[in-house]
Amino acid sequence: MEIYFSDYFNVTPKQLNDYGAFNVSLINDLPLFIDPFLLFNSTKPEYKKQHERIIQYLAFLRDKSTAHIVSSGLLHAWYRFPEVKQNWFGFSRVGNKGLGLRDDFGNSLHKNLAAIFPDFGDEKITQGSHLEKLCLIKDGVGKDKISDFTTNLIKEYLLEYTQNFAIKYISKNLREKIIVDKVKFNFATETWERGTFDLPFYIEDYVLLTPKDILTKDELWINKDDLYNDYSNIPFAIPNNQLRAEIDNYFRSVLPRRPKAQDYRTAISMVINKYPVILDYYILYKEKDGNRAVSVSSQRVALAEQQYVQQIKELSELLRKRSGFYQSEGHTYEDSLTRVNFLKDVIENKDGYKLFYIKGEPIEREVDLQILYRLTWFATESDVNREVNNGRGPVDFKISKGSKNATIVEFKLASNTQLERNLQKQVEIYQKASDAQSAIKVIIYFTLPEFFRVKRILKRLKLENDPNVILIDARKDNKPSASRA
Numbered sequence: 001m002e003i004y005f006s007d008y009f010n011v012t013p014k015q016l017n018d019y020g021a022f023n024v025s026l027i028n029d030l031p032l033f034i035d036p037f038l039l040f041n042s043t044k045p046e047y048k049k050q051h052e053r054i055i056q057y058l059a060f061l062r063d064k065s066t067a068h069i070v071s072s073g074l075l076h077a078w079y080r081f082p083e084v085k086q087n088w089f090g091f092s093r094v095g096n097k098g099l100g101l102r103d104d105f106g107n108s109l110h111k112n113l114a115a116i117f118p119d120f121g122d123e124k125i126t127q128g129s130h131l132e133k134l135c136l137i138k139d140g141v142g143k144d145k146i147s148d149f150t151t152n153l154i155k156e157y158l159l160e161y162t163q164n165f166a167i168k169y170i171s172k173n174l175r176e177k178i179i180v181d182k183v184k185f186n187f188a189t190e191t192w193e194r195g196t197f198d199l200p201f202y203i204e205d206y207v208l209l210t211p212k213d214i215l216t217k218d219e220l221w222i223n224k225d226d227l228y229n230d231y232s233n234i235p236f237a238i239p240n241n242q243l244r245a246e247i248d249n250y251f252r253s254v255l256p257r258r259p260k261a262q263d264y265r266t267a268i269s270m271v272i273n274k275y276p277v278i279l280d281y282y283i284l285y286k287e288k289d290g291n292r293a294v295s296v297s298s299q300r301v302a303l304a305e306q307q308y309v310q311q312i313k314e315l316s317e318l319l320r321k322r323s324g325f326y327q328s329e330g331h332t333y334e335d336s337l338t339r340v341n342f343l344k345d346v347i348e349n350k351d352g353y354k355l356f357y358i359k360g361e362p363i364e365r366e367v368d369l370q371i372l373y374r375l376t377w378f379a380t381e382s383d384v385n386r387e388v389n390n391g392r393g394p395v396d397f398k399i400s401k402g403s404k405n406a407t408i409v410e411f412k413l414a415s416n417t418q419l420e421r422n423l424q425k426q427v428e429i430y431q432k433a434s435d436a437q438s439a440i441k442v443i444i445y446f447t448l449p450e451f452f453r454v455k456r457i458l459k460r461l462k463l464e465n466d467p468n469v470i471l472i473d474a475r476k477d478n479k480p481s482a483s484r485a
Contacts, residue, residue: 033147079106132222414445
């Protein structure tokens with residue numbers, strides 16, 4: 001079954017590994033991201049060059065933002081980029097089509113450039129300039145947008161990186177010469193230029209390879225959560241005693257007498273607004289610990305390979321051996337339920353629970369179950385999509401064969417604090433707002449207390465015997481092979 005880059009393009013995982021590239025899935029995005037700090041902190045000249053190009057482009061945008069009013073057309077040309085879906089990384093649970101960098105990101109970056117990056121190339125506190133500083137100031141600018149922007153700005157490098165591998169290892173009949181837009185920025189003409197590349201070609205589009213050592217999982221090295229969580233360490237990095245004392249005094253003055261967790265975050269936010277220089281000291285704090293960024297990201301990517309490549313390959317083998325599994329032509333409800341129950345059987349009875357454990361510890365993430373479920377629909381005639389956001393938020397999957405044959409499938413962790421509310425209202429609301437005729441709710445639990453909690457919720461909601469509510473037991477302490485896990 002052709003799931004990964006190596007499967008479709010007839011190369012070995014070892015060839016990709018030796019080249020340093022991640023063996024991406026060609027079914028759906030994997031939750032990995034390019035971290036620009038790994039370019040900045042690298043000892044590889046080609047990576048440092050890419051980071052310098054990012055900063056050069058941001059400096060150009062900053063200068064334009066302060067020199068004159070930028071027209072809407074230039075804002076679109078300079079700030080708005082599509083997601084580089086061809087690298088198959090991101091948050092898409094079905095396929096590889098993300099939203100890319102829309103007007104809100106461009107407008108925010110344009111508005112904040114002068115304030116965030118006033119001293120490009122002449123930093124007084126940090127060792128360098130960092131795009132990630134934007135996510136410390138602007139809500140809603142997370143790792144996905146920073147990664148998308150970085151990917152677009154180093155796209156020429158990724159295209160050449162992929163082309164070099166493709167020419168050496170991939171058959172000509174699996175490659176195409178592609179004209180790619182927005183490859184390189186011409187600072188003389190102030191326009192983005194196209195380029196032509198010989199690339200791996202899959203289902204009417206090219207595929208990009210990405211070096212593993214610039215990828216991370218979960219969070220970028222410089223991120224807002226770390227800023228808040230590590231705040232107590234940051235003032236100690238400020239050498240100016242008076243400034244440090246003023247910041248500490250202001251922080252204490254805005255805290256209530258008996259602060260709760262949210263009060264601390266509010267106080268930190270107020271400190272940042274009053275003393276934005278603290279962001280530079282936070283970045284300096286992260287720069288000084290840069291070698292750990294490499295180690296942490298490497299470990300995270302290795303675990304992602306184990307979880308999303310090695311372990312899913314084992315599941316795909318089980319699917320392949322199941323005769324006729326992908327040829328079902330029934331109603332989407334029966335097909336959806338069959339696949340949920342297949343996953344339930346694999347997880348509970350065929351060591352599939354190991355997919356959710358790393359070094360013996362459970363990785364409790366709904367997205368992992370969603371990726372597995374998407375795999376079970378590979379090569380079917382049904383349309384498998386993440387439900388369109390109708391104002392109430394998207395559900396996990398909508399399986400359809402025409403307007404009168406559609407089913408919604410929603411996955412939840414038993415530990416989810418909103419589980420009862422979700423079971424009571426959410427799927428029915430989504431169902432009414434779409435054209436789906438039926439809905440299935442899947443709940444996965446990892447401990448006996450979680451199981452008992454779910455049972456109590458189901459009893460209160462009178463859903464104990466509802467055939468559309470499926471519980472999946474992912475505990476490892478009750479499996480026959482647990483001693484060997």
